[in-house]
Amino acid sequence: MASLVVTEAQGAIISQTTLLGFLAESARTNLCLRSQEFDNATWTKNNTTVTAMAAVAPNGYQTADRLVEAALLLTHNVEQSITKAASALAYTFTVFLKSGEKTKARLYVDDGAGNGCHADVNMGAGTIGAAAGDGTAFTVLLSDITSEINCWYRAELMFKTNTATTLRFRVAILDASDQEVYLGVITDGIYVWQAQIEQREYSTSIIPTTSATVTRNLDRLTFPIKNINSQAGGLYYESRASLGKASTSGAGVFGYSLNMNTGWVAQFGGVNGPEIRSQDGTSLSAFTSGSSFKTQRKVGFAWGFLYRIFMKDGLISARAAFDGLLFALSETQIIVGSDGATAIDGEICNVIIWPRAIQLSYLKGLTSR
Secondary structure: OOOOOOOOOOOOOOOOOOOOOEEOOOOOOEOOOOOOOOOOOEEEEEEEEEEEEEOOOOOOOOOOOEEOOOEEEEEEEEEEEOOOOOOOOEEEEEEEEEOOOOEEEEEEOOOOOOOOOEEEEEEEOOEOOOOOOEEOOOOEEEEEEEEEEHHHHHEEEEEEOOOOOOOEEEEEOOOOOOOEEEEEEOOOEEEEEEEEEEEOOOOOOOOOOOOOOOOEEEEEEEHHHHHOOOOOOEEEEEEEEOOOOOOOOOOOEEOOOOOOOEEOOOOOOOOOEEEEOOOOOEEEEOOOOOOOOOOOEEEEEEEEEEEEEEEEEEOOOOOOEEEOOOOOOOOOOOEEOOOOOOOOOOOEEEEEEEOOOOOOHHHHHHHHO
């Protein structure tokens, strides 16, 4: 390289699917120990053996384990317990699953005494059943499944506990008839990887653990407001918002200063999902995030001339008068993410900001689903 000009570059081309862009998430702790080591003694094996590092995991490394059932007419599972506060708390339990000889599994959580909930996963079909209560049931929130690379699936179970101080979580193999108690075959099993327990109504990206819990720091971008044209410009972002909470307000997508009440141009604004706000905090528009709590939304916002225009899914959702100045003169920075005090119960990614006026036809194309 000479004079800051690249004359030669070596190495493989990076796939577009690998270029994921910025992902904003809140700080979160994985309370599950040995999250990728199901063979470890931290996991109790019930009529099940574990073969460590038996398959390639979704991260491309051979770190996934294989659960193999015993030849007994019993349950076949692995489980772990943690101690919690004596109050009703919301959690999300996630684990990556892949078919072996068996194609079905159950995510199960309880208070150690049979009071809890579960959701059944069909890895062959890539589906998860509705969460159901067990005993004096936990409050069931949601179940969800996400398709991953090489026939892996990330299954999720969101719930609210009772006031017991124990939380037990389990991955069980099911037979073809969705039964948890059946006569096992010693050559049959499934593959598992990366279990996660988070005290929140939304799962985040993976947080590997070993002998202790691990907390990931919050993700946030800040940059000078001088790089933004306050008179005319555009914004695009993609987001997934949780509908498991009563409110998600305060988590910013695109904001200025650290004023959470009046300073956000775009934010998660409650159970309806993302919305656009004007400088004085007035809501211009909000829209529901759909039936799935992780439905991706593509959102566009353009300002300039006479209007501020909010677009989602290829359609204009709101139009409001524009006074010619998007930001207050006293503001100094743009923020993408959380202020640290308020969690983002969802994901923010692929943020684009244009320092000039943008054609609505172009924004419509970007936001079309």
